[in-house]
Amino acid sequence: MTDTTITTTVREHYRATGLTDRIKSALATITPEGQTLTVAQLAPLDQFHIRGILATEELAGAAGLKPSSRVLDLGCGIGGPARYLAASFGCMVTGVDLSPGFIDAATYLTARCALSDRVTFQAGDALHLPFEDSAFDAVFLQHVAMNIQDRAALYTEVHRILTPGGRFATYDLVLRNGDVVYPVPWARDASTSFLLSAGDTRTALERAGFQAVLWRDDTQTALDWFKATLAGPPPSGPGLNLGVVLGPDFLAMTANLARNIRDDRLGVLSAVLTRGM
Numbered sequence: 001m002t003d004t005t006i007t008t009t010v011r012e013h014y015r016a017t018g019l020t021d022r023i024k025s026a027l028a029t030i031t032p033e034g035q036t037l038t039v040a041q042l043a044p045l046d047q048f049h050i051r052g053i054l055a056t057e058e059l060a061g062a063a064g065l066k067p068s069s070r071v072l073d074l075g076c077g078i079g080g081p082a083r084y085l086a087a088s089f090g091c092m093v094t095g096v097d098l099s100p101g102f103i104d105a106a107t108y109l110t111a112r113c114a115l116s117d118r119v120t121f122q123a124g125d126a127l128h129l130p131f132e133d134s135a136f137d138a139v140f141l142q143h144v145a146m147n148i149q150d151r152a153a154l155y156t157e158v159h160r161i162l163t164p165g166g167r168f169a170t171y172d173l174v175l176r177n178g179d180v181v182y183p184v185p186w187a188r189d190a191s192t193s194f195l196l197s198a199g200d201t202r203t204a205l206e207r208a209g210f211q212a213v214l215w216r217d218d219t220q221t222a223l224d225w226f227k228a229t230l231a232g233p234p235p236s237g238p239g240l241n242l243g244v245v246l247g248p249d250f251l252a253m254t255a256n257l258a259r260n261i262r263d264d265r266l267g268v269l270s271a272v273l274t275r276g277m
């Protein structure tokens with residue numbers, strides 16, 4: 001597949017027709033339209049990665065954000081991590097995502113949280129970002145790289161838009177022993193799933209000019225979280241769960257993801273890197 005075909009297929013996977021209306025209906029069950037929502041209230045709905053808001057909190061803590069930081073959340077989904085960063089650190093955050101439906105929902109939810117003055121969103125492709133060189137002090141990339149075949153181009157683009165000394169915080173699935181069982185939340189089959197081992201990820205990042213300040217295998221933590229989550233009750237708040245966003249087969253995809261990790265086919269990597277001068 002060419003990069004253009006991959007982009008089209010991935011965008012289709014996250015098409016999210018009618019998403020903002022579905023979210024409005026789900027939210028109406030917890031609070032009337034017009035009432036401000038908190039980042040914590042939305043957390044069961046708007047963090048599309050293993051360990052949800054806990055993982056975003058940890059990664060953000062390691063990234064050293066300040067109120068003056070200009071932050072890009074690349075592959076921002078419906079904006080949960082971006083809102084968390086702005087609300088917790090007081091920084092300005094831009095979210096970019098391939099899916100126009102996600103960007104529409106992200107913009108709506110951010111207005112509902114009264115954060116539109118600090119968090120903005122636009123549709124775009126991580127490989128062709130509409131920003132000048134050195135435009136950001138930090139870039140977040142959570143559970144996105146596995147949809148991107150050309151990692152060298154991705155990491156080079158992140159390097160370009162970061163200021164010298166800026167931080168790149170990434171949290172992703174990595175390949176362990178392979179033979180991944182599909183569908184998983186990011187891909188229906190292997191044609192749009194581009195997993196690298198942790199070692200190959202590190203090589204690609206270093207070639208692009210990054211040095212690791214945090215490099216952590218979070219596979220066991222992810223496994224423990226899956227065990228606790230699958231054994232426990234559904235998320236609190238009527239209607240507030242990721243199935244609202246990702247559709248009825250989301251649970252089956254998530255079960256496959258947990259199985260891939262349990263069977264050592266996939267691992268989980270958290271890393272914070274500095275952009276070389």
Ligand SMILES: C[S@@+](CC[C@H](N)C(=O)[O-])C[C@H]1O[C@@H](n2cnc3c(N)ncnc32)[C@H](O)[C@@H]1O
Nearest residue numbers: 014047048049075076077097098125126142147
């Ligand atoms: C599993 S979701 C993670 C969303 C968000 N980072 C989070 O953790 O809540 C993956 C996201 O990556 C986006 N994505 C995939 N490939 C992309 C690309 N080439 N450029 C921009 N976004 C992309 C998808 O549209 C989707 O929203």
